[in-house]
């Protein structure tokens with residue numbers, strides 16, 4: 001009988017990409033996809049270590065899986081439990097100690113070895129840990145990705161980070177920056193497009209630092225992200241390109257120009273700033289001032305006036321004063337975000353900021369986060385309302401919650417739902433926005449004549 005695999009994904013889009021690749025790896029071992037842990041023979045938790053809460057979630061899920069495994073064993077079956085991702089990398093031994101029922105622990109750069117590790121579990125060799133590092137090896141050992149990923153797909157082009165922001169675990173869990181060669185990325189993009197995808201989001205922890213080997217082989221000049229984007233934009237079948245996440249320091253002139261010149265590059269940019277205070281930015285090791293970020297946003301908007309900007313913020317960083325926090329609020333007002341993510345600072349073991357003096361009380365962090373989120377929510381709602389009455393192109397990605405409804409994304413990353421026949425799934429259509437709400441837009445199909453035109457896009 002066919003076995004089933006359930007992968008539960010935490011954290012960022014890079015984990016989502018890795019989860020899909022893990023399923024590709026285990027398919028030849030006879031594993032189909034299960035909809036829930038209860039139906040699976042193997043469960044992989046693909047974990048995130050970015051904040052304490054994210055990491056703790058994993059241990060509570062492991063508690064639940066232990067009970068499931070015990071029930072399974074009582075009926076003469078088994079459940080293989082694997083922990084992958086950034087918690088595995090950062091605290092693999094701790095996982096084994098706190099959850100000895102885990103069968104294997106595999107880091108983000110070593111998951112191409114899952115089949116081998118699994119074979120070891122089957123022969124009763126005992127629990128396996130593999131948290132080896134170089135990212136290059138992984139990409140060379142992954143099988144071709146299976147089709148059927150849907151109209152909008154992620155494609156990891158860069159991994160790891162050399163920035164070492166003082167609060168962040170990523171350089172430790174994902175290792176040094178590595179960029180995949182242009183030829184590999186192109187081949188993967190072509191296969192995804194042949195499988196019916198229309199939109200590709202290029203992923204990297206620091207994606208705009210991309211510098212992959214050019215197509216002339218290892219001796220060729222490396223390409224920056226702008227060149228990669230221009231190249232991919234010419235592939236047959238591609239309608240839309242996006243990339244995430246970018247660091248303000250690596251936003252080069254050529255990449256800004258691509259926003260003006262490449263029609264497939266969508267007018268949305270996730271550009272985290274973290275704080276509007278120069279003192280906090282310096283303590284975070286971000287290596288730019290608030291003013292630099294504001295000038296950068298100006299240059300981007302000069303290139304693409306309708307660019308929707310999104311960001312990440314941390315409130316309650318050690319030593320953050322009322323004035324520092326007020327500077328963040330001022331920056332947010334100046335930029336006007338279309339969407340944003342904001343977090344309370346979480347001290348991460350092993351990062352420099354965890355040892356700084358001036359750690360702030362939880363109540364203060366909660367209050368600042370609420371104030372910032374109120375402002376960001378209001379900006380997002382205002383942006384969504386400003387779209388009312390506009391005609392926008394939407395890539396229809398999946399059925400909506402109501403019967404007869406499809407859901408997709410606008411060029412600006414907004415979720416859009418509208419009544420539409422299911423034949424339009426996977427197509428880019430013209431819609432008219434009827435209502436802008438807090439987290440989505442309601443729309444109707446524009447003139448049917450436009451629909452045909454958009455489909456050819």
Ligand code: SAH
Pocket residue numbers: 050051167168169170205206245246247272274312313314343344345346347348
């Ligand atoms: N590479 C991206 C960020 C990856 S982590 C970048 O450089 O912007 C995603 C977001 O999590 C970060 O932008 C930051 O806002 C938040 N984050 C990271 N470490 C954190 C910590 N210790 N506490 C709270 N939020 C954190």
Ligand code: SF4
Pocket residue numbers: 161162163164165168169170171205206247
């Ligand atoms: Fe973390 Fe900074 Fe690297 Fe982003 S740039 S992944 S916040 S260290």
Ligand code: F3S
Pocket residue numbers: 010011012013014015047048049050085086169170173174205
């Ligand atoms: Fe989390 Fe690792 Fe991504 S820590 S945010 S899953 S890189």
